[in-house]
Amino acid sequence: MSKREEWLKKDGATFPGNTYVECLLKPVFNYQRDNLFSAMFQVHRAHVLMLCDRGILSTEQTARILDAVERVAVCDPAVLRYDSHFEDLFFMMEARLTEELGADLAGNMHIARSRNDMGVTMYRLTLRDQLLEILDVLTDLRESLLEVAGEHLETVMPAYTHTQPAQPTTLGHYLLAVQDVLTRDTERVWAAFHTVNQSPMGAAAITTTGFDICRDSVRKYLGFEGIVENSYDAIAGADYLLEAAVAIMMLMTNMGRWIQDLLLFCTREFEAVKVADPYVQISSIMPQKRNPVSVEHSRSIASSATADAQAVFTMVHNTPFGDIVDTEDDLQPHLYRAIDKAHRVLKLMNAVVSTLEVNRERLMKRAREGYITITELADAMVREKKVSFRIAHRIAGLVVKKACQRHLKLDEVSPELIKEASREVMGSEITFTEEELKKICDPVHFIAVRKCPGGPSPGEAARMLRDRKEKLFDDRTELQRYKNRIQSAQDSMKERIRQLTATLSS
Template sequence: MSKREEWLKKDGATFPGKTYVECLLKPVFNYQRDYLFSAMFQVHRAHVLMLCDRGILSKEEAARILDAIERVAALDPAVLRYDPRYEDLFFMMEARLTEEVGPDLAGNMHIARSRNDMGVTMYRLVLREQLLELLDVVMDLRESLLEVIGEHLETVMPAYTHTQPAQPTTLGHYLLAIQDVLGRDTKRVWAAFHTVNQSPMGAAAITTSGFDICRDSVRKYLGFEGIVENSYDAIAGADYLLEVAAAMMVLMTNVGRWIQDLLLFCTREFDAVKVADPYVQISSIMPQKRNPVSVEHSRSIASSAIADAQAVFAMVHNTPFGDIVDTEDDLQPHLYRSIDKALRVLKLMNAVVSTLEVNRERLMRRAREDYITITELADAMVRKKRTSFRIAHRIAGLVVKKAYQRRLELDEVSPELIEEASREVMGNGVPFTEEELKKIWDPNYFIAVRKCLGGPSPGEAARMLRDRRKKLSADRTELQQYKNRIRSAQDRMKERIQQLTATLSS
């Protein structure tokens, strides 16, 4: 028997072959069941109501179809299993509806629509809900960060550039920067949400329909904020998927960077923060070890979320501009997994950040080391001694070199050493008193004088904190408004269905 004959004997001679079923149809069915079941029936309801509103279906016909839709929608999708009689979940549910109302009415439910516009609408409905949940969780993390920031506006720590101690700042100032990035991530997710929250229904296969339909009616029933107007665009445009994927990549990349910082901060050597007990794991053989597994897992899951989002770009890239499977059942799970992983990371980090213990003394001690207040010496020479900045910078650099050679920390540097260095650079000594140097070497003073817009001084950081709390409150309000709009649309649709189906029992 030839190889071809062996395959045909094993797989069958007609579509779908056994291998096609096992490798494609079953996995696709399971994904549709798990993600699209509810959205499918939302689309059914809205479309039938529109057909009724336009007189394409009579009220009695619409009522009978809608009554059947509600009965079938009440099924528990978890019990559904792939059946080779049906290509996918859509055809299985259409068969169930046919059993309820007969082939004519079940078939008329499909007037003026296609699997194309219906599929894209389902994807958008699911993504819309996931993005709203993502926004909620991002805002939860921002809120927790703001709480911790308020506790640490005066917690001094070193700021780092090129991974080296650079200048003193505060933990509050550092965390404000992270919160601000998350604030911009919020805007990016909102932008993706607005792109997604548009109705493609009515585009049908790709050129709309010869029936007198009302696309705006379906839009309102489904709670979309707008319509993808051009019907070709409604089916062919995949940028709503790319925009979500891009927002996910940026969000997880941003979060991953400070997660890496956090892993460094909680090392024994660094000893800046301590992850709370519920989020660390004790080694199986080395009982002294508190492994920050929650942070480690968050780092790797964030990377995995980015990879899934990148897969979306890879699958859409260089594909035809039309109805293609590349943007459908094979692609969507990557996007859903990316969002799901991002949610896991954000929830974990919210728990970790909210319960973090900060070693204030250790951070202050590190802020007094490594000569990181030396910039203030150069600044003081310019402000008080009228030295040019470049000369002052050279003197400060020489002071550091001499202090390092003599194994001195800055708070041990004397006025005499300053004069020695300044004479070597410019020929005459720059006088400083012990009191002046004590202030210059103090990280608290360094921070306090940096009170211009966006600086780390406690007063300016407190102002930023108040502003960020207001912005978060506004974001929360906007999020709730969109949730309410969607809920109201669902309630109106439910009420309209009840009015129609009530006539069946009267």
């Protein structure tokens, strides 16, 4: 027996072959069942109602179809299993509706639509809901960051540049910065949501239809903001997937950066913060260990989410501009997994941030080390001694060098050392009193005088905190408005269906 004959004997001589079923149809069916079932029936309802509105279906036909749709829609999708009699979930449900209605009436459901516009609509409905969920947990995390930031507007800590202690700041200032990045991430997710939240229904295969339909009617029933007007674009465009993917990639990449910081802050050597007991794990052999596994897993899952989102770009890249399987059932799970992982990271980090213990004394101690207030010495020379900044910078640098050589901390530097350094740099002495030097070297003073917009001074940080809370309130209000709008559309559609199907029993 030839190799070809062996394969045909094993797989069968007609479509679908067993290998095709196992490698493609079963996985696709399971993905559709788990993600698209509800969206499919939403599209059925909206499209049939529109056909009725336009007089393409009679009221009686519409009522009978929708009655059958509701009966089939209540089945538990979790119990559905792939059946080789049907190519996918869509055809399985079509067969069930045909059993309920008969072939002619069931077939009329599909007037003026295609698997193409229906499929893209299902993807958009599902993705829309997932993005709203991301916005929900993202807003929760921002709220927690603002709450903790508000508690630490005067908790002094070192700011780092190039991984080295640079200047004093506060933990509140740092957390406000993290929240600001997440606010921009929120705006990117919103932008993706608005791109996704457009209806392609009515595009049919790719060139619309000769039937007198109303695309805007379907849009309203489904709660979309608008329609993808050009029918070719409605089917061929994949940028709504790319935009959602890039929003998730940027969100998770940004999360990963401060999550990495948090892992450093948790180390015994750094000892700046302590993750609460519910989110740490004890070693199986070393009982003294408090492993911050919740933060570690968050970093890892964020990277995994980024990888899944990147796969979306890879799969769309260099594909033809039209209806193509690359943007459909093989791609969608990558995006859904990316969003699910992002959701998990956001929720987990919200729990960690909300329960974090901060070692204020340790952070203050670190802020007094490493000569990180030396910038203020240079600034004081410019402000009070009328020295040019570059000269002041050189003097300050020499002060640090001499202090290191003599094993002095910055607050141990004497007025004589300042005189010595200034004499070497510019040939004349600069004089500060011990009291002036003590103030200049104090990280609290360093922070207090940085009142410029966006600076860490407690007053300016408090102003930023108020602004961010107002923005957060506006974002929550906007999120609820869109949730209500979508729910209202669904409720209106259900009520219309209830009224129509009620006529069958009268």
